[in-house]
Amino acid sequence: MQDPILEIRNLRVLFPVHKKWLPAVDGVDLTIQPGEITGIVGESGSGKSVMSQSVLRLRDHDTAVRYEGEILFEKENLLKWSLKQMRNIRGNRISVIFQDPLNSLSPVHTVESQLMEVLILHKKISKEEAKKKSVQMLKMIGIPNPENCMKKYPFELSGGMQQRVMIAIALACEPKLLIADEPTTALDVTIQEQILYLIQDLNKKLGMSILFITHDLGAVSNLCHSVKVMYLGQIVEDAKTEELFTHPLHPYTKGLLACIPHLAVERRKELPTIPGSVPSLSHIPEGCHFCTRCHEADERCRKMPPPVVEATPGHTVKCWKYAEGGKKNEVGV
Numbered sequence: 001m002q003d004p005i006l007e008i009r010n011l012r013v014l015f016p017v018h019k020k021w022l023p024a025v026d027g028v029d030l031t032i033q034p035g036e037i038t039g040i041v042g043e044s045g046s047g048k049s050v051m052s053q054s055v056l057r058l059r060d061h062d063t064a065v066r067y068e069g070e071i072l073f074e075k076e077n078l079l080k081w082s083l084k085q086m087r088n089i090r091g092n093r094i095s096v097i098f099q100d101p102l103n104s105l106s107p108v109h110t111v112e113s114q115l116m117e118v119l120i121l122h123k124k125i126s127k128e129e130a131k132k133k134s135v136q137m138l139k140m141i142g143i144p145n146p147e148n149c150m151k152k153y154p155f156e157l158s159g160g161m162q163q164r165v166m167i168a169i170a171l172a173c174e175p176k177l178l179i180a181d182e183p184t185t186a187l188d189v190t191i192q193e194q195i196l197y198l199i200q201d202l203n204k205k206l207g208m209s210i211l212f213i214t215h216d217l218g219a220v221s222n223l224c225h226s227v228k229v230m231y232l233g234q235i236v237e238d239a240k241t242e243e244l245f246t247h248p249l250h251p252y253t254k255g256l257l258a259c260i261p262h263l264a265v266e267r268r269k270e271l272p273t274i275p276g277s278v279p280s281l282s283h284i285p286e287g288c289h290f291c292t293r294c295h296e297a298d299e300r301c302r303k304m305p306p307p308v309v310e311a312t313p314g315h316t317v318k319c320w321k322y323a324e325g326g327k328k329n330e331v332g333v
């Protein structure tokens with residue numbers, strides 16, 4: 001087996017809230033193999049973005065933040081790196097694409113100058129080479145007339161085209177890891193499909209690993225090799241995609257799957273929901289983080305954090321229900 005591209009070990013990311021350091025990410029372990037697409041799903045406020053942005057230390061600039069644990073990228077602990085070292089890795093060995101391309105693209109520079117800038121900065125190539133490579137990138141991501149697109153400003157492009165340009169910039173330096181944080185949420189359904197197909201195609205062609213963050217379980221089922229379900233800063237279930245969709249174990253995962261709209265609409269039933277909402281950081285329950293919304297929770301769940309149990313090989317769940325009989329993973333206990 002190859003060495004993993006990314007290995008996150010017992011990561012905690014804490015923010016100061018009411019004079020206390022509170023964990024938005026609370027003991028996450030995650031491994032991504034070369035070429036693998038890993039999905040992170042969970043409701044708003046589960047800590048998906050904080051966790052993925054920590055890989056590139058994107059929160060360091062604008063807010064007080066404390067990290068514990070390790071983020072090993074090709075065996076180097078990024079949490080020990082200076083911000084100067086981090087700048088060299090961003091957009092080069094690790095890239096990120098966000099939900100809203102207009103927030104990531106500069107409104108006052110053409111597509112050409114934005115694409116060329118990243119290539120000249122990181123790859124130290126000449127202007128002519130950068131221009132040639134930029135046209136190739138736009139072609140590869142399916143922009144019909146790349147030379148024409150190069151001259152445009154982002155506002156002159158449709159939402160789908162802006163997203164493609166952002167992907168081209170992210171991939172220009174052929175990163176080993178792409179972090180895609182809700183990359184299709186702001187797009188029309190048909191364009192969503194195209195962008196997901198594009199990401200899948202690029203993963204196959206370039207062999208890069210992808211950390212795919214989303215609310216959309218449908219997208220996960222089509223795209224990802226494995227899925228981690230996140231709730232209030234913790235991974236509560238982790239399995240290969242097919243296994244997770246066919247044999248969900250955690251009450252939270254079961255709840256999320258039951259909320260996929262088309263199944264209920266087809267049968268003209270009321271759409272199920274998970275009662276309540278994700279608590280804020282200052283209201284994290286003492287025992288299992290999900291206990292306040294779980295219909296199966298008992299006294300033990302409310303008092304003691306559950307262990308991580310390997311229910312079947314490669315399928316782990318953080319829930320007391322599976323604690324007896326399953327194989328305990330010491331890290332999560």
Ligand SMILES: Nc1ncnc2c1ncn2[C@@H]1O[C@H](COP(=O)(O)OP(=O)(O)OP(=O)(O)O)[C@@H](O)[C@H]1O
Binds near residue numbers: 042044046048050
């Ligand atoms: N700078 C900060 N200070 C305090 N709390 C923060 C800060 N940034 C994020 N949080 C909190 O961390 C938690 C996780 O937020 P995060 O944005 O990672 O969730 P998410 O799962 O990505 O949600 P969404 O899908 O809406 O982006 C939330 O409770 C959020 O309020």
